[in-house]
Amino acid sequence: MKKTLLFNRSSFEKQLDMNDYIEAVSYAHQLHAEGNIIETNLIHADAPNGEYHIKSGGIIGEKSYYGLKANGGFFNNQNRYNLPNILGIIYLSDAENAYPLAIFESSLISKMRTAAATAVAARYLQPKDPIHLGIIGYGNQAEAQIEALLCVCDVKSIKISGRNQQKLIEFAKKIKDELFIPVNTSSLENTCKNSNIIITCTPSTKPFVNHEWIQPGTFIGAIGADSPGKNELDPKIIQNSKIIGDIKNQIIKVGESQHAIKNNLILPKDIYGELGELITGKIKGRTNDKEIFVYDSTGTAIQDIACAAFIYKKLKNEPNIAGIDFFG
Template identity: 30%
Template structure:
């Protein structure tokens, strides 16, 4: 029996957004129903390299399928400038829950981008206005691309405003999507007054204020993934309907971690976890909802769900490189 090796191109090809969004939504529902196991994300902090490692194991059972895996991932912000490598690198081990056989080892970097976009799409589908046609993006790094690609699966986006102080990054983004959408550079406020806003920056001092968003904008707060990171002002968060992916992760390292730690926000300010909305036990957007914020820290169950999609499609297409990692004759 062979293990399937899947590189970034394989993951990109087989992580079809429609299927990944559906799988991630099922994972959120399973999490809410209690049919998952997801130990807390563990960190190895490496300040001498301005980076860290994170290990993210999980198992989930959706009722239709179950899956297990482990993602080993990092965040090294100096990589692009100093080593010509991505800030985030990752490796995913996807295993058969019944036998523990490693079915696949796949690129976790592309997988992370895809499942992060998919999570934002799930939240957007439940929290954005139904007729949303405009999308703002703050931060034109690699995550911005999958934010747009995923969100267009759930809303008919026509106009995109991207804000980033790096003009070259903005130019590359506009060039990548200019033939499919009306894409332009703009200020944070111009991006924030779109129907949907995704923030994908690593900042620790908030850059998006209450005055920078529209009265009914839905915000996907993606950038905060470690303690101290904080993209949205306290005033904005206090005025918004806040939905989180996981209480422990969000209060430790998500968008709300700084104001929550300072007791500016409390549990009473959190509307729901996204799983509650997916299963229908808590309402998403209603006629009374103004600004909404999805605090996305990224859950290991999302990676396993996305890996499930990739493995199934790659196996059906007979693609990837099979190799004998385990000697099954012993």
């Protein structure tokens, strides 16, 4: 009897590592650049205590899949209800006949695929060694970004910045205990001026990275801006950099690029390219030591679906995975 499988977090958390997510995300964006996807869409809705994102899309390959992710971002959840701040599910279907193959807890996949996409971009855009990594933020995504970048970059040191000094110190200690490279806390300005890879992963709606702090040759992963109004970077950074987006028609609406466009600093046509175009060689990556690149990350369903499909194919025959026959 055919069933829709139900994957809670513990059923796949230990079964994949970051390199698996990097492989799945790279494959998704390669298919995107080749035109082998089912149309992507994004719906954003504000709620009284948070926001919802619904992202849909599919991939067309040897086996084709379509699905959606419905996530709620409620950033007082932890304090108010002892719940994760981001909650949701991913729905995966067989794109040959629409059969619902599986439903997944979404936050782990979201965290890992977001970081994996930054790593894919860094493969092509990272500056020359030595790599000094600056992280602005101290949440789950900050930790995942470090893990992903260590898969593709030879990082010599890490500086971490954030507003809450206690959380910052605790996070830096946790990272320091896990790694064998120098890890220190620092001011925003010092972190930016002394890092040639900078990752911003906060829910900020006001820019906090000054364009004067960015050194020639820097790669910036702008992760936090993924909905209208979110903003981490001075728009002048976008104006003075080469911009690579995950999906161009998303970053001009909800990514860091939205603010540079609204301020008439750039036009949509000034976006250098998309992640899939780097992977397939349609555009060049870094060509000199002085170029500043920004990877404008907004997240896309093709990343979620490719990762969900990877998990489904690997674990679908495991006896401990529950299932339900919706049509019985």
